[in-house]
Amino acid sequence: MEKLKCTISMSDGVLNIRLSGSIDHHTVRKIREEIDGELYKGGVKQVVLDFGGVDFMDSSGLGLILGRYTKITDMGGKLTLRGLSDDIMKIIKLSGAEKFIPIEKIEKKEKPTKPDNADKKQEDRKRSLS
C-alpha cells in the first residue's frame, strides 16, 4: 500500500479526515490540497485527522500536521489527531507537537497491547521478509 488516500466526512462542524497509505513528500501534496479545499468551504469547528490506515509517514506528514494546525487554529477551529501508530508517535514527539495538539488515545481493539501483539509481530515479520 503505497498510495495515499483520504476519506472526508463532515457533520455538525466536525470534519473527519481518515488517511490511509503512505505519507511522504510525493503523496502529501494532493491530500493537503484536498483537506485545504474542505477547510476553505468554511463552517469547520473541529478537524479530526485519523492516521489509522497510515503505514508510513516521514517529516512530510509532520509538515502536513503542523501546516493544518496553523491553518485550522487561524480559522478559529481545533485540530485533533487520531489513530497514531508508535512509529508516527515517535516522529511527532521529536518535534514536540504532542504538547500543543490534542491526541486521542488508541482504542484497545484497534491496537492490541503487548501479549496478543507478540504473535502478530512474528507473523508480520515473516510476511515482511518473505
Next chain:
Amino acid sequence: MKTKVQNVFRAQFSAKSINESWARQTVSAFAAQLDPEIVELADIRTAVSEAVTNAIVHGYKNEGGTVYLTVSYTYDRVLTIAVRDKGCGIEDVRAAMQPLFTTDTTGERGGMGFTIMKSFTDKLRVTSRLGKGTLVTMTKRLSSGDR
C-alpha cells in the same frame, strides 16, 4: 574497530519525488537480508526517506538531477547508507542540522528531517559544499541475528 564489508549495493536515480518510496523500500529490502527487527526496518525506511527527499527538494530544488545511493553492511551487522546529490549544497551544515531549522517558506516543512535521521540511526554525518552538493551518511548497527 571496523570489520569488512559483506555486501554492498549502489544505485542512481532521477531526483523525482515518485522515487522516494522506491528508494526507502529498496534499502529496506537490502537491510532485511540481515533479518533485523521490524522497528529497525521501519526506522531505516524513514531515515532514507528523509535523506532522499532532502536531496530532491533542497539539493535539486525540485528541478531534477541525479541522486546517488550506496548501501552496505559489514560482517558485524553495521549498515551504512550514503545519499549524495550534486545540488546546491548547504551553507551552514551545523545550523541546518538543528531541530526545527528549515529554509522552507511555505510553512509545510517542520525542519525535522535531520533530527529524525539522527534519532533513527546510530550516527549521522553530513558533508556539503556550496554549489557542489551534499553527502549524508548514516550508520546503524542492527540487533543480533541469533533470535
